[in-house]
Amino acid sequence: MKKYSIFSLLRNSINFHQDWQKAWRSPDPKSCYDVIIIGGGGHGLATAYYLAKEHGITNVAVLEKGWLGGGNTGRNTTIIRSNYLWDESAALYEKSLQLFEGLSQDLNYNIMLSQRGVLNLAHNLHDLREINRRVNAIRLNGIDSEFLNVNQIKAFIPIINISRKIRYPILGASLQRRGGVARHDAVAWGFARAGDARGVDIIQNCEVTGIVHEKGRVSGVETTKGFIGAKKLGIVVAGHSTVLAGMAGLRLPIQSYPLQAMVSEPIKPIINCVVMSNAVHCYVSQSDKGELVLGAGIDSYNSYGQRGSLNVIEDQLAALCELFPLFSRLRLIRQWGGIVDTSPDASPIISKTPIDGLYLNCGWGTGGFKATPGSGWVFAHTIATDQPHELNAPFRLERFTSGALIDEHGAAAVAH
Amino acid sequence: MSRPLRLSLGGAIDRKKPVNFQFNGRQLCGYKGDTLASALLANGIHLVSRSFKYHRPRGIFASGTEEPNALVQLEVGPRTLASHQATKIKLYEGLKAFSANCWPSPAFDLLGILGFFHRILPAGFYYKTFMWPRWGWKIYEYLIRHIAGLGYCPRQPDPDRYDHMNAHTDILIIGSGPSGLAAAIEASHSSARIIIVDENSKFGGRLLSDNSKINNKSGPDWAAQQESILASNPNVKMLRNTTAFGYYDHNLIGMIENLTGPITGVKDKKRQRLWKIRAKQVVLAQGAFERPLVFSDNDRPGVMLAGAIRTFLNKYAVIPGRRVALFVNNDDAYRTALDLNAHGVEVVVVIDLRKEATGVLPNRTISEGIEVVEDAAITGVIGKSHVKKIEVMMLSEDGKSVQGEKRFFDCDLIGISGGWNPAVHLHSHTNGKTVWRKDDGVFIPGKTLQNIISIGACSGNFSLQSCLKDGWTAGKKVVKLTGFSSKKTNSPKDTENIPEQPWRNIWIIPSNAPAGQNDKHFVDQQHDVTAADIQLAAREGYQSVEHTKRYTTLGMATDQGKTSNIPGHAILAEILGKEVSAIGTTTFRPPYTPVTIGALAGPYTGLLFAPIRRSPMHYWHESNGAIWEDVGEWKRPWYYPKRNESMRDAVARECLATRNSVGILDASTLGKIDIQGPDSAEFLNRIYTNNWENLEIGCCRYGIMLREDGMVMDDGVTSRLGKNHYLMTTTTGNAASVLAWLEEWSQTEWPTLKVYFTSVTEQYATITLSGPNARLLLEEFTNDIDLGGGAFPAMQYREGTVGGFRARVFRISFTGECAFEINVQASGGANLWANFVNAGEKYGITPYGTETMHVLRAEKGYIIVGQETDGTVTPYDLGMNWIISKNKDFIGRRSLNRPDTARDDRKQLVGLLPNDKTEILPEGGQIVSQLQATYPIPMIGHVTSSYHSPILGRSFALALIKGGKKRLGQTVHVPLVERTITCQVTSHLFYDKEGHRLNG
């Protein structure tokens, strides 16, 4: 892998950038791999990268039915934070945030991590109580988290509407300064490039159509490019998790729903952090390009359609105009949807399965982008050692039958 | 003096109505009917703005929604609009526009220096650098952010208002060009309801731009005639200035109607209206966009689409240039040469990519004395801020390179045309497939699941004759499809049919050096994406169209790639050696054109954001100084401070009054669900954890309902009013979701149970009298209910008359005192309340709010759903084992038996007493058993409720603590940022443990 830097950029400019290598090869699949990862989203690519980097397992393929990063990885609103309520979640997401903090250098790919702060607003006494609870819990877990009163909020983000006269006035907020956003495509591409450099085969346009297993052990996958053998198999397909698990005869407690996001026209810097509100349901940040990136809740029906309904957007934008009346005259230029895999307790499943050699990573629902490196890191550990890492041990599939749920619904109707 | 740039005749402008406007502070004049773009051109201004990345000078390139370049900031102050296309702004008196993305002016722009660094700023350069030092990105990012962004957001709230409208129709026709009009006319011979929309203020589409004839009428005249025929038909609704921006499932189309100009001007007039139209059949007739040619320095101001030149000439009577060169690959573009020539504008040369131009139109052009150079290409444009000259060379045999002598032509306008692209956007919003038509290299609409017929240019049938024909046929067809019949039919109208020769597609026009090595071949002009960028993306492996798009930002600007996507994709396909159809096109996503956020939000902001729900006694509370708490949509009195009274004092006063005499509470907001039907008891049995079979008529029972996962979802008291008649109460915030929950189970899981639900929350006012004197006071108000403790014990219900109103009286207590909940019809609530307050004066009756209610119930250890519970708490955790029936099934039962749910070291409800009686624990404080200096500190639970208790004279709290039941008597700590509070774990029942007061 040729290193990216300002110097390589200068050097290549002399030759009109004719000599850049491919960021990743596009090899034909081998007949057999030690590990096959199904799903070329961020989580799948990160898993392959860490398998190679941390565990020296390089005979790995990532199979992607379309183009890599084309699932939720390339459709999300890129919010990153680790201020989760429960110890188990806090530890996992914090691991991920820490990996994010060194990711550009680790991958030698600028993922544009912008730690501009994530603000969660409280609009009623119930919100305040919940926010205090979270701030306290997160702080005691050793993660940065603070409470802001209304004046501090206004000072932090001057354009916000703190009028007492609006329908649901802002009463306070929690702030995680280390939270922020990153460039989603770059995360996928960076992992792909760095994984490829360590020998991982990234195979696009290769849809898995069947999972082959005998006597309780996986042996490979049927794909649109034929059968490919595998000793171990990781399913990391977000919205399609139940479909893939179904191929192995497993039923998952996962529901797939459309979740929409949208961006405005690019404008000069106007909002300097991520603002989320659950009671007044919407959230917003501004991309490096200047677009406002907006999102809200899921559509309430199951779908694989990767698009959502108009009414959800109307509600969300009304909420946006409540919080930021000055955004009303800006225009939306793109709107899209992804299919999110929601679990009953709003926490992921990173787990072994009843079938030997088959591993599962799903249930990230509306909020897994922030977990991309951490998820890949623990999943690689789980696959390599056939044991969950202590960070993902609580997130096993059996918790739904044992009852050890990690319920992160709490104050967050949608956990981005 | 040279000839004016405005023709003296023709066009859709009103020369009697001059309109004054300002551009970059310069006072200019145009006419009514002009767009800002046509008015600027009429004033000789081409240079409008600078591009996004390299800040290159840019001019007016197109004439409509496809314009990538000519962006302005419109107006200043609260009504300012960012990056609006000059081609879409209708001129109005006093308009003020400023060039986008430049400072101090478009002619001299400081950031223009970025252009010098273009060599180190290829596509995706930012992924490769800015990584050192690690903390440096913060600074780089700050700079990048300030350079990026095209326009400015207003700094004040939007003063304008927006509207929403729903409509249903049999037939919806989008686009009023020749095909849309023909379809509408044909369909209007039936009794089907028709809506026809167009984004322009006049119907006619391309007919207004082209010099064509139908039935010997000019295009605009024919269109006007059809428009008036349609207008006289009551079945036809015509929406002008309306853009269909999104096509959603089940034939739902979202549209924005512009009710005023971009700037309102008229007070109280709504600015835009969102239409949501559900149609049985949709006819897409949105036309096509002209395709640019990607040649060296094709972004110079003065390069314009050939069709746009005709639009400016014919529709706005503006001459966009005096010496025009055309660069084309098709016959249609020769119409521009002919039209210009007809108006006496010099056409210097027509450069045609095709080996020979022998069609009717080229021949006419040649016969008018215009030079046509075949098999040639423009290889360079001279003139940085305006076209001065072009360099032309002959093409090689394969069209991949140029050869021979350079020729130069002086000109000040270059008209270009690479053919036309059908506007398949709406079609593709529906997940509709597009099909690559190899002959001319265009995507045409393919299969879709929605009821769509695409016609005319937007289906790839470009000639006027075929547009009309498509229209008539589609008109007939949709009438049938929607189940109507036509009264009479029209045959296709008479129009000149000029055969055209095929186009020649060369996606990157060769020049002296490979693309990007000498000059730039722009594909996406707004985002400065060049052919070389696409080549680079492909070279680096970003080869899926989606990757190319994201890596280069091709097609992601505010014009959404209307002119750039197809050439970009074709270039990519060529590099990869694949068919364009094989690489596919990126999915077009809504919105088709940018949509105002405020328009989508519509009127549902401010007070309409969420309707305020008010109890029948609301205004009494208001005039008696209540401070409000928002609970869901309701306003509830939080507490009633007297003059200068602090919240704490007010709450203490309310608490003591209720404990010692009588308090009065407005409980109207609690959800009330009327349940009837012979299977009501069975239904309740399944929903609630306890047994309902044996509840007698006239009795009440507290119930808890669980979700499937065994966690507490809601609680409340349900009373049996009759044999098959119950009244359920829910928490205020959950009323709607509980009703939905009941309906869901009854409708989808147990449809055989005969049980019916009606929300009656708003039909009744609920007044709670609570305290030792509650009974005495109530006795004054009724003579048909025996209130004596023996006759009317706790958890029973009676009907009778209270204060002259028919009333349901429940002996339900949430305070631990003897209490009566009185339900009367909502309209009587305020009256009865006032009477209670007056009559209760002798007892010192005290209205209390939610805060006092919370203190009083917490003293009794009563939970509040959502406060003591958070979706992770079972009834066992709350110490409510008694409420779980062992001998029946109910929702959540199975989950409760899961091993981890049944463990006895789960978080359990306990009381907390701070060692310092004056210290009130913060709610949400985390509890630890051992203090330590390093993080993380293991937490064992959290404070759920915490208050000062006036009756106990000390602070107290409720908490959920791991294995809490076994920790009674232990010391625990609540570490806060600035201090730590130490407390004892106790039972969660603090007051009147024996319940004497409640039952008394």
Ligand SMILES: Cc1cc2nc3c(=O)[nH]c(=O)nc-3n(C[C@H](O)[C@H](O)[C@H](O)COP(=O)(O)OP(=O)(O)OC[C@H]3O[C@@H](n4cnc5c(N)ncnc54)[C@H](O)[C@@H]3O)c2cc1C
């Ligand atoms: C609109 C939206 C906004 C969001 N906002 C945020 C946010 O702000 N912050 C945050 O943290 N998270 C957010 N998320 C969630 C986040 O995007 C996801 O949790 C995360 O990206 C999931 O990554 P993944 O790699 O698991 O899945 P994906 O990126 O979806 O990858 C799964 C891949 O599997 C492939 N696949 C499926 N079936 C097959 C098959 N049979 N064979 C081969 N391949 C297959 C798919 O094509 C896909 O590429 C958002 C999601 C959406 C939709």
